[in-house]
Amino acid sequence: MKKQGSKSLIIEHFKKHIGEWVHNQKFREITGANDVPRTIRTLRQEGWQIETRGDGYHRLLDKEKLPPKGIRKAISRKERYLVFHNDSFRCMACGFGVNDGKKLTVDHIIPVEWGGLSEMSNYQTLCEECNAGKQAWVKSNPPDVMKQLLSLPTVDARIETLFDAFPNQEIPSNTIQLISKGSLDWQRAIRRIRQKTGKKILPVSRALGKSIYQYFKA
Numbered sequence: 001m002k003k004q005g006s007k008s009l010i011i012e013h014f015k016k017h018i019g020e021w022v023h024n025q026k027f028r029e030i031t032g033a034n035d036v037p038r039t040i041r042t043l044r045q046e047g048w049q050i051e052t053r054g055d056g057y058h059r060l061l062d063k064e065k066l067p068p069k070g071i072r073k074a075i076s077r078k079e080r081y082l083v084f085h086n087d088s089f090r091c092m093a094c095g096f097g098v099n100d101g102k103k104l105t106v107d108h109i110i111p112v113e114w115g116g117l118s119e120m121s122n123y124q125t126l127c128e129e130c131n132a133g134k135q136a137w138v139k140s141n142p143p144d145v146m147k148q149l150l151s152l153p154t155v156d157a158r159i160e161t162l163f164d165a166f167p168n169q170e171i172p173s174n175t176i177q178l179i180s181k182g183s184l185d186w187q188r189a190i191r192r193i194r195q196k197t198g199k200k201i202l203p204v205s206r207a208l209g210k211s212i213y214q215y216f217k218a
């Protein structure tokens with residue numbers, strides 16, 4: 001896996017020199033590979049914010065990667081209208097709409113960072129404030145774990161893996177609902193997991209229609 005090696009070596013060097021211009025030659029020395037510009041293009045496609053100059057210099061602008069390009073497809077005006085229309089021009093989280101002075105946005109129900117698709121079935125209406133809140137919550141979860149978890153075939157497997165990934169931590173029911181992908185069976189799934197495995201997954205609090213669960217692991 002030479003390619004993988006060069007990529008991580010390049011990123012490692014970039015991260016130690018954020019904002020500094022580094023020449024292709026330097027990366028050739030570090031990686032022993034010749035195709036540095038191509039590797040840098042790949043890294044950029046993966047979401048690394050790398051600026052490139054015509055004279056063979058590159059610099060990394062931020063140590064954090066953005067979500068990969070190409071997956072998040074732009075939403076057309078027609079799609080946007082249909083999403084709002086299907087949701088009766090109201091935010092699906094707080095219930096307020098344009099008439100209440102809210103600005104509506106189209107949200108990916110399963111975030112793109114977690115492998116959610118850019119298609120109508122994964123869109124919903126959120127007001128700007130609820131969308132900002134959701135973004136903050138999405139960023140607080142490790143994308144790799146969430147992406148892998150969401151790829152599991154059954155609701156039970158996804159929920160059990162979620163609790164295994166975050167033992168002794170409070171997990172809000174909206175997270176459980178989201179990884180259940182619309183299945184209304186998630187509460188029963190928790191009971192099934194409890195019965196099958198003996199894992200102590202219990203509700204710890206309930207407020208304003210939102211409940212919080214926790215896996216009490218010894």
Ligand SMILES: [Zn+2]
Binds near residue numbers: 091126131
């Ligand atoms: Zn809202």
